[in-house]
Amino acid sequence: MARTYRLFVLGRPTFDVEYARACSAAAIAALRESGIGLVGDGEILFDNASLAAEIEAQGEARADGVVVIQSTFTDAEAICMIAEHFDTPLHIWALPEPRTGGRLRLNAFCGLNLAAHALGLRSKPIVPLYLAADGAGIAYAVEDWLKTQPQPAPAMRPAEPALSREGERGLEALRGMRIGRIGEHPAGFDTCAYDTARLSALADVSVEQIALSHLFDQARAVDDGDVLQTREGLRDVAGLAEVDQAQLDRSLRLRNALDQLKRQGRFDAFAIRCWPETFTEYGGAVCGPVSMMGEKRTPCACEADVYGALSSYLLQTIADAPAFLADIVDMDATTDTTVLWHCGQAPASMASEAEPVSATIHSNRRMPLLFQFALKAGRVTLARISQAGGHQFMVIAGGEMQEAPPSFSGTSGVLKLDRRTAEVRDDLLAAGLEHHIALVYGDHRAALEHVAHELGLPVLDLTQ
Structure with missing residues (x-):
């Protein structure tokens, strides 16, 4: 039957x-x-x-x-x-x-x-x-x-006690780190939830809650001259004149407002509720400003993802380079490649020379400012301090970003992982990992091992 x-x-x-x-x-x-x-x-x-x-x-x-x-x-x-x-x-x-x-x-x-x-x-x-x-x-x-029956979660291992000056630098940055959480994470985004006491116990990281309306008020009050100066810094971005200029102005004001909040609160990173209110209540995207803040070494995590901000800041400090907090949007076993993407917020220094940075609009909400480009080729490290399954551990992966045209509008890169895509995909889903993972260029896995060991975090290495 x-x-x-x-x-x-x-x-x-x-x-x-x-x-x-x-x-x-x-x-x-x-x-x-x-x-x-x-x-x-x-x-x-x-x-x-x-x-x-x-x-x-x-x-x-x-x-x-x-x-x-x-x-x-x-x-x-x-x-x-x-x-x-x-x-x-x-x-x-x-x-x-x-x-x-x-x-x-x-x-x-x-x-x-x-x-x-x-x-x-x-x-x-x-x-x-x-x-x-x-x-x-x-x-x-x-x-x-x-x-098929459900696959058990992949095994984790103890972190290796490897000495690393990069790792020690990352640890030092985490101790006493301050994150500004602007708004609440969206409903149904358990991936972005956090516990204040648990985070403080991990590395003395503190989170200060800021109302999303406060960010909007700060942005509306930004001096016009400061907005013009921010726009002048985008002279090399193609297509700025082709997007809605009133919406662009509102978007750029968010960049200035984030700078002000950073100075006022001495924040190292932000976790921002980026949608839908930035579009529906304020009228401009925060994606482009997030890219600009990341380029200046203040990572901003979408969807109020506090651990995403933490992971980005850690990677940024270890690599001494901007980090990109991305969604994994495709894992294709046939081509053995993975696409990392976000609406348009990767730091511009990650852009491929073949795909120069251009201005674009949000694919669903149809407002600027977002950036459009493909990620440049090169060795990359991916990481996240995860809370999957209710436990804290370090996720590490490595691979080679390919020279490829944009997979989707916004900022995206085609990645060949160090292990078969289908195997990584199975482990990622069986572990129930979060949908955001941080990326930097270079091989920084030894430094991450050092951090994990010192923090007492087991390691899930997706590419070994």
Whole structure:
């Protein structure tokens, strides 16, 4: 007798809805072709109210499991609602998209990443799949996936007691570090949560809460001459005159306001609630200002990610160079490459000479200022002090950034990791890692080992 699965398709209307519908329809067809039965109509559920109604509509229907199609990026609230209702491992299928150089239309892998982290914190097992629905033999791949059991989290090891002057410099920077947290992290972003006492105990790091409205008020009050001076510093950025000038002015004011807050609070880094209010209430993007602050060695983490700010500051200090806090948006086993991306906020010194820095707008919110460029080729180190699974540990990885055109609009780079992409992807999801990881150029793994050892943090090395 054929097995039957409850079906939920998750998405958000700020992404390419028609494309998401086409991709999820192909996935549903592949599920049916594999010979299983489905409970649910397969319509994309764009909010939690729609999901709650679908859960109720499915009622007590007999089912052997649950399949979730991650059609676009979503926060983790919806997946947690599903996990609370059904006591079975969730099979979550995230849909890839081509690297077109244009808008990131789905960003589904990032949604899968958030889901894995949130459910890992709740000890809810998942079986992930990241595969295009229109490939040859897809029905057989789906059949195998549905038979797969959740993968255990990868083993961590004690940090090696390697002496490192770079590492000691990083430790010294962390001790007494001050982070300004501007606003709260968005709902469903467990990846950005933190505990004040735990952070203080780790390295005497302090966090000061700042209202998002205070940042906006500071920005509106910036002197026009200071804004003009900030714009003068962007003379080499192409296309500034082509974006909405009023929105550009508001965006640049955020850069000046962050500088003022840094001086006033003696902050080393910021964790900023960057959306939706910067667009919906203030009217300008903070992404470009984040890039500029990072270039000046004040890392700013999106989505009020305090540990992201901490990790970026640590890497920046170790490398004596700007750090980039990125999303992992594609891990393609076929090309054995990974795409690191964020809306448009990588430090400009990371730009490839073949792809000079240009001004652009946010792909979903349609406001400036963001930067557009591909990351330059070279050796890179990735790291994060993680809280996945409720435990603190150091994540380390290394690889070679490739010379490649932009994968998506904003700032992005194509990375060949030191280990097979599919293996790293499996470990990343099984560990339930956060969706932000910090990047710097150069090989700084020994310094990170030193820091981890001194802080008593075990190490998850993704590329060994």
